[in-house]
Structures are given as C-alpha cells and as structure tokens.
Amino acid sequence: MRQKKPTWQRELTLERIRRLFELAEESHREKTGMANRYVELAREMAMHYKAGMPKEFRTRFCRNCGAYLSAGSTSTVRTNPAKKAVVIKCNKCGNVKRFPYGKRKKSV
Numbered sequence: 331m332r333q334k335k336p337t338w339q340r341e342l343t344l345e346r347i348r349r350l351f352e353l354a355e356e357s358h359r360e361k362t363g364m365a366n367r368y369v370e371l372a373r374e375m376a377m378h379y380k381a382g383m384p385k386e387f388r389t390r391f392c393r394n395c396g397a398y399l400s401a402g403s404t405s406t407v408r409t410n411p412a413k414k415a416v417v418i419k420c421n422k423c424g425n426v427k428r429f430p431y432g433k434r435k436k437s438v
Contacts, residue, residue: 335379343379347372351387354398365398389418394425 334340350372358365369391376383390399397420399405406419414432419425 335381339379340381343375343381344384347376347381347384347387350375351390354390355400358398358400358404362398362404365400366396369398370396389427389429392420392423392425393427395420395423397422 335343350368354365354368354372357368372387373383373391373396375381391397392399392405397404399418399420401407404421406421408417408419409415409431410417410428413428413430415428415430418427418429420427
C-alpha cells in the first residue's frame with residue numbers, strides 16, 4: 331500500500347487549491363471555460379496528493395461534469411423545506427446536489 335504524501339506537500343496542495351478556486355471565482359463571469367479548468371486542476375491536485383478537497387469547496391463544483399458552480403449563472407440554488415435541504419442544480423448537465431440543514435442529531 332502506498333504511503334500518504336508528507337504533510338508539507340498536502341499543506342502546499344491545499345494552498346494551491348484555495349488559490350485556484352479564488353481564480354475561478356474571479357474569472358467565472360467572463361470566461362467560464364477558464365473557471366472550469368481551474369476547478370479541474372484543483373481536483374486533479376487533490377487526488378494526486380491525496381489531500382482531499384476542503385469542505386468549503388465541495389459545493390462549488392459539479393461532480394458530474396466538473397463545472398464551476400456559481401449561484402444564478404451556472405447553478406440554481408433552492409431550499410426544500412420538506413426535506414430540510416439546500417438543493418443545488420448544475421445548469422450545464424442538470425446534476426442535483428442536496429445538502430441537509432437543520433438540527434444535528436447528537437451522537438451517543
């Protein structure tokens with residue numbers, strides 16, 4: 331079994347992932363292709379260095395087509411009170427993501 335990469339490599343990778351998502355945020359209005367490429371690079375980096383994608387960025391891209399998701403332009407964000415979830419729909423491929431909200435159950 332392969333060993334994990336050293337912590338300094340994973341930390342550097344997380345910094346680069348953050349920077350790529352900043353660039354995607356800046357460029358998604360004018361150049362959606364560039365924003366999608368930044369997301370693709372960030373995902374490849376996270377997989378290569380086994381760093382994992384930070385939680386704050388998991389909601390910002392479509393796992394199906396790899397598109398950068400921005401509310402209103404490349405995705406539709408709704409709340410579903412019946413299921414108590416935030417529903418994010420990709421406008422490019424139609425993939426739906428659901429994130430629950432509300433009270434968390436206490437673990438015993």
